[in-house]
Amino acid sequence: MRSFPSPPGLLRVLLCVCISGSAAWSDSASVRRAHLYSQAKQDARLLRETLHRRWMELPTVQQREAFLDTVADRLAEHLLGRIIPPWMGTRWTFEGYLETFGGGTVACGYFVSTTLRDAGVRVDRFRLAQASPEGEARSIGIDGKHVRLFRDSLRAGLPEMASRLADGLYFVGLSNHVGYLQKSGSSIRFVHSDYVGGSVADQSVRRAPAFVGDILWVAEITGNRDLARAWLEGKKLRIHR
Numbered sequence: 001m002r003s004f005p006s007p008p009g010l011l012r013v014l015l016c017v018c019i020s021g022s023a024a025w026s027d028s029a030s031v032r033r034a035h036l037y038s039q040a041k042q043d044a045r046l047l048r049e050t051l052h053r054r055w056m057e058l059p060t061v062q063q064r065e066a067f068l069d070t071v072a073d074r075l076a077e078h079l080l081g082r083i084i085p086p087w088m089g090t091r092w093t094f095e096g097y098l099e100t101f102g103g104g105t106v107a108c109g110y111f112v113s114t115t116l117r118d119a120g121v122r123v124d125r126f127r128l129a130q131a132s133p134e135g136e137a138r139s140i141g142i143d144g145k146h147v148r149l150f151r152d153s154l155r156a157g158l159p160e161m162a163s164r165l166a167d168g169l170y171f172v173g174l175s176n177h178v179g180y181l182q183k184s185g186s187s188i189r190f191v192h193s194d195y196v197g198g199s200v201a202d203q204s205v206r207r208a209p210a211f212v213g214d215i216l217w218v219a220e221i222t223g224n225r226d227l228a229r230a231w232l233e234g235k236k237l238r239i240h241r
Contacts, residue, residue: 030102033086037101037118040082044120047078052232071228075119076169076221080182083119084191087111090200092193097129108178109136111193111200112171116140121231127239133173134217138240140171141219142226150216158205161216162188168222175213180221181205 051071058064087101096105099114106114109129113136117125128139141147150161154174162183170181172190179192187204194201196209205211221227230237 034100034102037083037086040078040086041118041120043082044078044118047074048120048231055232065225068225068228068232069223071232072220072222072224073168075121075228075231079115079119079180079221080169083115084180087115087200088202090193092195092198092200094195096193097126106193106200108193108195112136112178112180119231121227122234122236124236124239128237131239131241133175133178135240136178137171137173137217137219139237140221140224140227142224142230143238144240145226146220146224148218150218152214154205154211154213154216158188161218162186165218166223168220170221171219173217173219174211175215177210177213181218 051074055064055067055071058067087106090098090101090111091105092107093105094107096107097110098104098106100118107129109131110125113123113125113128116128117123123139128136131139137147138144148164154161165181165183165188167183167185170183172179172181177192177195179190182189182191189202190205190208190211191202192200192208192210194203194208194210201208203211229235
């Protein structure tokens with residue numbers, strides 16, 4: 001292998017400056033991301049409080065029930081737009097239980113439970129992450145009331161799944177893996193801590209190697225009035241194993 005001599009004086013200095021500058025830039029970016037994430041968590045709390053006030057001011061039970069659809073939409077939007085994005089690229093390990101993004105690793109279950117908690121859902125992130133995929137779906141689906149089960153080959157069944165699911169955000173539990181599913185028209189995306197690629201990723205279900213198996217538990221987040229009510233009232237989710 002060919003060896004290269006050490007750079008002369010000025011070039012060596014410039015290289016040192018560039019390297020140290022890159023490190024400083026990386027540190028600065030990490031600090032900014034941490035600040036933005038902290039702000040996203042605070043904004044989730046303010047959003048919940050604002051929606052709770054509006055909900056309580058509605059004069060009839062029927063109006064409150066209908067308003068929960070709006071609440072569920074806003075929770076899903078905040079998760080997708082503010083809470084989940086900073087986690088992109090965080091490394092996956094089976095043992096990863098990172099408390100917040102950056103500087104560590106996160107397993108698929110902890111990615112879901114921690115982002116839900118940071119969006120303001122009151123949940124024991126350890127117990128939820130350690131539940132079975134079916135248990136997680138039943139917990140997020142509030143005692144299984146907002147859960148659907150798909151069987152057979154997931155890829156072969158995509159057209160049926162697309163026809164049966166409304167646009168929105170869902171929790172998904174496969175045989176040995178969990179994450180979020182986002183449907184928008186004909187597009188279905190899998191947002192998860194990917195054990196194949198080794199990091200948190202947002203992928204088309206058709207191109208996600210981890211989206212495999214013969215069973216899929218789907219729990220509504222968008223459209224889940226019971227989860228929306230629990231979020232508004234600060235009610236702790238019951239964990240199913």
